[in-house]
Amino acid sequence: MTRSMTLPLWGVLIVTATLFGSSFLFIKISLADIPPFTLAAGRAALAAIAVILFLYLSGGRLPRPGKIWVPMTVLGLLTAVLPYVAIAFGQLHIDSSLGGILFATIPVFSVLIAPLVLKEEQLTPSRITGVLTGFAGVILAIGPDALSGLGTQLLGAGGTILAALSYASGTIFARTLGGTSPIVLAAGQLFVAALVLIPVSLLVDTPWTLSPAPGPLASLVLVALLNTAIPVLLMFWLVRNAGASNTSLLAFFMPVASVLLGVLVMGESLGWFVVLGFGFIISGAGLVTGTFRLHRRAVPRRS
Template identity: 40%
Template structure:
């Protein structure tokens, strides 16, 4: 088995940053859509539109769609763990708690992933620098989002627990999804299969629970948010996700949840003209320090230079 418990390449870090921007915007898009539509409908539209887009792209690229029952069973397992359960929990949670608090709770995913991967894999074991980096990065997320987001802690406990549970499920999904590399399924095909399976599971639930045909027609703003949610934060994001999962491993990949708030805040600054405060920069610095600790290369160089100086 290849050794995945390693530092990431510059290309993988660039992909991780791109994924953070795509997923950082998802909290914004969800917040806009949830003002007019119920959670299951938003989630079903997200995966349904993404499935249509990716099916078209896969066929346009001439990629082969698997027919194996084992592969499709894996698609449904991944769709359940990586989309159906966490998307629904987070969407419902965001109807009761602030997006900032949801982002902080979601940023606990690497903590869960370090533990889950340690026990369920042979090549992604916990190390001291990873554990320290995760804690530093989580502190940076809390600082960057701001103390005002923590005011909701203690209220709407079920909504908070729902987002925390989603983070734990994401950790299991990251480990579960490693199997697609062994199945020799292309990342774009894996992304297509996952969201297709998710649509099969979620669309009937939305029809049964929300009865969307009885809802008012969403505004252009909400419709645009859903389209961006589906195409950018889901279809494109999952192509990058599965490429990273195959090469960098689950623990490295799910560091993206630390960067998601960074992406969201930077998007707000550049797109909406929102002001960046000192806590944003300090939080980003802590996140950078946490990622550097997990990556390990900088620490190794410091130790090597220190050893050379002593000699």
């Protein structure tokens, strides 16, 4: 049963979506001086420290070494390592606003993957229509010019869509780990991501040779704390207090924040293809999450 949304819950949901959505802006700023692997590693490490500290202060603990870390590692790879790196590489080639729009395809991918893993999930006509609508929106948002050749725009968009696919897979996988606290899962996945990404950063980017300006460096800290650690904790609070279905509404508000900040702060322009694609993606997400529904015509009974 879907819980009713009160005004305070709506407030927390919009704040959480804004924090998530603004990550694309700060990632774009950070990439001016910080390469993608180092950006992803710094984001994971700082966010892990913050969430693990919160976990311990609230009386929780990370699991001891054992079998639980096998699924935790898979979760970390799917929801942190791959998305953080793919988003960072994507932002090298596309606007932050387009990145936020394409990342809103998470519900579209989720509805395709969920029936393969969860018995209770089924492909309904509304969800199938939502998937087709969402992918049509992706094509429109990327634009016909990018699709005509393998340009940098298509490369950046592909990276962002890969991030959405990976994150969708990870969140579905997390639903199979029902016996573990959500906050423990969040802390564990970030811990795993930091352990994986820091060595890669050291090998690939040699970060000790970098001299980032204060702006990009501050943006990295904001991405880790303001756009990762805090909204992750708020999201789990929403799941507990508003329910999973209502929390899925984050997918609608995240790209709005990304688009507005990209236009207002970065001076990005939105062509009509992007705006139309945005509308298709949001409509598709609404159909697959059940927020919008296809109504069947009632068949009159014969007397």
